[in-house]
Amino acid sequence: MKMKGIAETMPGDEIESIRFRQMVRPLKTAFSTALGHKNNMQSVIVEARLNDGSKGRGECATSFVLPHETPERIKRILGEEGPRLRGKKAGDFPGTVSALREKYPSCPMTVSGLEIALFRAWLAHTGRPESLWFGGALSRIETDITIPHTTDENILRPWVGRAAR
Template sequence: MDMVKTTIRSITVEPLNIPLREPFAIATGSVMEARNVLIKLTLQDGSVGYGECAPFPPSTGESQSTALAAATGCIDLLIGRDAAQWRILSKLIRSLYFSQMTVCAGLEMAILDALTHSYGIPLYIFFGGASTFIETDMSIPLVTPEHGYELAEEIMARGMKTIKVKVGGDLREDVNRVEAIRSGAPHLGITLDANQGYTPHEALLCLEALDDRDIRPLLLEQPGPKDDLTGMRYVTQHTTVPVAADESACSAAAVAQIIANQSATVINIKLMKTGIVEALDIAALCRASHTQLMIGAMIESRLAISAASHFAAGLGGFTFIDLDTPMLLTEDPFTGGYEQKGGIYQLSETASGLGVTPK
């Protein structure tokens, strides 16, 4: 009987466009809006699950149009299959659409959301129930020092505890931006994200210049090109600031190599890079090797951010949490998933699944 209940009855796929409050510029490109894909999946018992694909061309090599095509291609593949076999379905999707990882992530999200609705449990409990909340930082993109100062004051007023600063452009401008942000929010923690923008030498020069100004970041993320694990290892060996791999950490195999080479001390998991099943494997690899965990996101709405929050809270043990993108959007087309107070996303009110519904 349970087999029938959790059979996938229907799937719909549509574009999800949400403008940003201001342009979000990082070292590899700038975006004006989230151009995502929304998936709605319904089971035989009427349980509905939602998934979001957030392709970000500079990072994922996907676009909204390729994600729409791939997600639509999966409809016939999945209808009539049992959502309870979510690992088998994940493998099936990945075997065909291995270059469209945001689609794999969005479909896994929709399948698990529908399944846990059917089971009557929240997703964070399904993932292990280690915690009922997470606390995110908030990002400041590549802006002028003056604007960085204003944004830092706003972030402090919101009750956040950590600011993530985008760097990886001109070294002097980067250092001035970080210094201005520190002045605007003197007591908040600062993490840096170079998005592959530095050479190993520049990354160390940046940290040295900040050290001269008594600024010690909590983290330096992806200092150089994603394929240059030797360069990242050089940075890691020459600073006591934790170094995180993000774009380099694109699969469980890549993470195994990063850990073996001691190229980074922190791994940034993003569901959009690897999908949920592989993210579980990466988290296990990091735990086994005492490598610190971080969770991040592309330009995602409350829907995908809820999935990442449930994942991180359910597993527990994430040192760095960067799930702020819904705060950068002009509107929130969804409700539920979590209750926000300052940087804290509280999940304990979620009755089942992700608890997210379109407005």
């Protein structure tokens, strides 16, 4: 089954609710950049539920690069937009997300997390796997990872051990 690159609406794909919760998780090692360091990961998990029971989740992460996009601001935006999205078609997520990007240009992580939640809820509604949307590759995926920049073996050993798992 081949997927189109653009979503289509289907009967029963209306958004019923947008729910969210803050998540704080300790990191195994401190994350440091020139902008600062942190020992905990803070994000907001957003869930979109459709009227047929389909649901999808996304993550609105926080970043040193966007210090104004705090968990509190993310939750405020999601709290405002959730009721506005109720009844809209999940298959219209490209247009919905485009409008949200215009409305919240300084909060890309919030919009991205909501986009993924809507996208995954719509995919669940259609019964199509996420891998099919991205070309059907199941055995290989390209990604970007953080690699420590050090030659100290005492620091590298735990990183390599975790990466090998």
